[in-house]
Amino acid sequence: xxxxxxxxxxxxxxxxxxxxxxxFIVMRLSGDPAVLLLPQEASVEDxxxxxxxxxxxxxxxxxxxxxxxxxxxxxxGESFRHKEPAMRLVRLHLWATLxxxxxxxxxxxxxxxxxxxxxxxxxxxxxxxxxxxxxLVGQSAPTFWIGIxxxxxxxxxxxxxxxxxxxxWKHLVMPAITLGAFAMASIARLTRSAMLEVTRLxxxxxxRAKGLGEGRIIWRHALKxxxxxxxxxxxxxxxxxxxxAVVTETVFSWPGIGRLAIQGIYNRDYPVVQAAVFxxxxxxxxxxxxxxxxxxxxxxxxxxx
Amino acid sequence: MSKRFPPLVGFSLFILLxxxxxxxxxxxxxxxxxxxxxxxxxxxxxxxxxxGDWHYVLGTDHLGRDLLSRIIxxxxxxLAVGVAAVVVGGALGISLGVTAGFFGGRLDEVIMALAxxxxxFPTILLAIAIIAVLGPxxxxxxxxxxxxxxxxxxxxxxGQVLSLREKEFVEAIRAQGGNQFRIIIRxxxxxxxxxxxxxxxxxxARTIILESTLSFLGLGIQPPTPxxxxxxxxxxxxxxxAWWIAxxxxxxxxxxxxxxxxxxxxxxxxxxxxxxxxxxx
Numbered sequence: 001x002x003x004x005x006x007x008x009x010x011x012x013x014x015x016x017x018x019x020x021x022x023x024f025i026v027m028r029l030s031g032d033p034a035v036l037l038l039p040q041e042a043s044v045e046d047x048x049x050x051x052x053x054x055x056x057x058x059x060x061x062x063x064x065x066x067x068x069x070x071x072x073x074x075x076x077g078e079s080f081r082h083k084e085p086a087m088r089l090v091r092l093h094l095w096a097t098l099x100x101x102x103x104x105x106x107x108x109x110x111x112x113x114x115x116x117x118x119x120x121x122x123x124x125x126x127x128x129x130x131x132x133x134x135x136l137v138g139q140s141a142p143t144f145w146i147g148i149x150x151x152x153x154x155x156x157x158x159x160x161x162x163x164x165x166x167x168x169w170k171h172l173v174m175p176a177i178t179l180g181a182f183a184m185a186s187i188a189r190l191t192r193s194a195m196l197e198v199t200r201l202x203x204x205x206x207x208r209a210k211g212l213g214e215g216r217i218i219w220r221h222a223l224k225x226x227x228x229x230x231x232x233x234x235x236x237x238x239x240x241x242x243x244x245a246v247v248t249e250t251v252f253s254w255p256g257i258g259r260l261a262i263q264g265i266y267n268r269d270y271p272v273v274q275a276a277v278f279x280x281x282x283x284x285x286x287x288x289x290x291x292x293x294x295x296x297x298x299x300x301x302x303x304x305x
Numbered sequence: 306m307s308k309r310f311p312p313l314v315g316f317s318l319f320i321l322l323x324x325x326x327x328x329x330x331x332x333x334x335x336x337x338x339x340x341x342x343x344x345x346x347x348x349x350x351x352x353x354x355x356x357g358d359w360h361y362v363l364g365t366d367h368l369g370r371d372l373l374s375r376i377i378x379x380x381x382x383x384l385a386v387g388v389a390a391v392v393v394g395g396a397l398g399i400s401l402g403v404t405a406g407f408f409g410g411r412l413d414e415v416i417m418a419l420a421x422x423x424x425x426f427p428t429i430l431l432a433i434a435i436i437a438v439l440g441p442x443x444x445x446x447x448x449x450x451x452x453x454x455x456x457x458x459x460x461x462x463x464g465q466v467l468s469l470r471e472k473e474f475v476e477a478i479r480a481q482g483g484n485q486f487r488i489i490i491r492x493x494x495x496x497x498x499x500x501x502x503x504x505x506x507x508x509x510a511r512t513i514i515l516e517s518t519l520s521f522l523g524l525g526i527q528p529p530t531p532x533x534x535x536x537x538x539x540x541x542x543x544x545x546x547a548w549w550i551a552x553x554x555x556x557x558x559x560x561x562x563x564x565x566x567x568x569x570x571x572x573x574x575x576x577x578x579x580x581x582x583x584x585x586x
Contacts, residue, residue, distance in 0.1 A: 015422040136567060137563060140566050145558065148540070151544060277426075
């Protein structure tokens with residue numbers, strides 16, 4: 001277990017280093033932010049001075065080493081545009097993204113797991129077909145389009161929910177459903193097939209033969225053994241939510257780090273993009289790590305050497 | 306039909322066939338020029354609306370361009386970028402996965418660490434950042450979208466190769482002094498292809514949606530060339546006055562992705578009958 005943890009940690013650090021390096025290179029290739037930040041009539045001298053101020057006139061490797069050293073300390077520099085530490089901006093926006101992702105994840109799980117189980121209990125029934133067709137639709141519709149359709153139906157057609165911004169719980173409803181739709185569909189489909197696989201096994205037949213109630217068999221005996229793949233996909237989907245948040249936040253003007261990163265990319269605000277992407281990656285990697293550890297709790301047979 | 310195909314498979318095949326035909330023969334199929342603007346006819350609703358006009362079956366957009374024709378031409382962008390990206394991602398992923406599985410050792414470690422690294426990255430952010438830097442050309446889109454998907458191919462290919470490597474027939478060829486590269490091309494690849502075809506089919510749904518997402522964010526194929534994502538982005542500005550602009554291109558997108566997803570599932574069930582009873586029918 002110890003060795004596994006160390007190896008796993010090494011990989012995680014390697015991944016985070018690689019990600020920040022790629023982002024560093026990509027953002028530096030994207031042109032000169034000094035030109036973008038200054039008004040059009042700025043002189044060559046102005047541009048030169050600003051470049052010096054931002055540390056952009058130094059050789060590339062020097063910039064890179066300084067970037068690495070600073071990012072280890074969580075310091076990604078000051079936002080070019082907002083004149084504030086980039087990490088501070090990210091922290092201010094992080095809560096909104098976590099709130100949205102968490103809400104989306106809860107909606108997805110609460111709807112998907114029972115729907116998947118019910119579909120598995122009565123395979124090939126009308127309910128099964130309806131639920132799984134709906135899941136296929138949810139998996140196939142682009143996130144941003146689901147958002148637009150919700151706005152059209154429940155923001156404009158029936159003005160039940162605000163169409164953008166963050167504030168009351170009402171603001172959260174449509175973005176959370178939009179963001180959660182894909183995860184919901186994936187979790188429902190996987191829950192169904194995991195349950196079907198388990199309910200075919202002998203110990204379930206034995207439980208039935210013993211005369212246990214069907215409800216008890218499904219919820220206590222079958223679900224426990226179907227839990228591993230379900231938890232795996234839930235972990236993966238929670239990670240994927242962070243990516244989907246970029247689009248959802250844009251559609252609903254949700255003030256999270258996804259939207260912050262997109263605006264940063266458009267404004268070539270390197271420090272903000274780097275800080276946002278790095279933070280998202282830390283969360284993603286962390287969640288996968290937790291899921292791996294959860295396995296050992298769910299199935300004591302799994303031991304990491 | 307439903308006796309021979311499971312539900313939705315016939316439908317999916319029909320949708321994809323229609324899509325391919327309209328993409329190949331867009332100029333013949335489309336009723337109008339997709340980029341000609343007619344401001345007099347702007348924001349006309351679909352034909353069945355009381356203000357609609359059968360001249361423009363799905364209505365017109367804010368510049369008076371025929372929506373149906375734009376959807377028909379838009380299928381070209383989606384299919385071209387989607388298929389090309391699958392080829393790029395598949396080729397890269399399969400080469401790396403086979404290499405990792407066949408040779409093992411350090412090489413395997415490095416490739417799999419790379420895969421982990423990519424999985425730890427919100428793909429869409431990477432794609433947006435790179436496209437914003439390099440500019441939204443066809444080639445850039447294909448490469449970025451393709452590379453964003455290589456990991457799945459690599460993992461599946463690697464897993465398959467790991468189990469094949471130990472099989473007697475590979476051993477036998479090795480014993481006869483078969484060349485490594487030849488073993489991979491002639492004997493390993495054909496045997497691992499069927500799960501990879503499933504991955505590729507499902508990946509098409511992903512690449513097409515990612516392309517539309519980038520277009521929606523203004524980073525796809527640039528106007529006036531019609532693309533579904535770009536049309537949805539236009540339509541978003543006119544939600545109050547013209548719901549149809551933001552609706553129909555999305556329906557086209559969803560049907561396309563749904564058909565590839567359904568078809569992929571179906572091929573998987575065919576290829577692996579053990580799963581047939583459990584997977585979605």
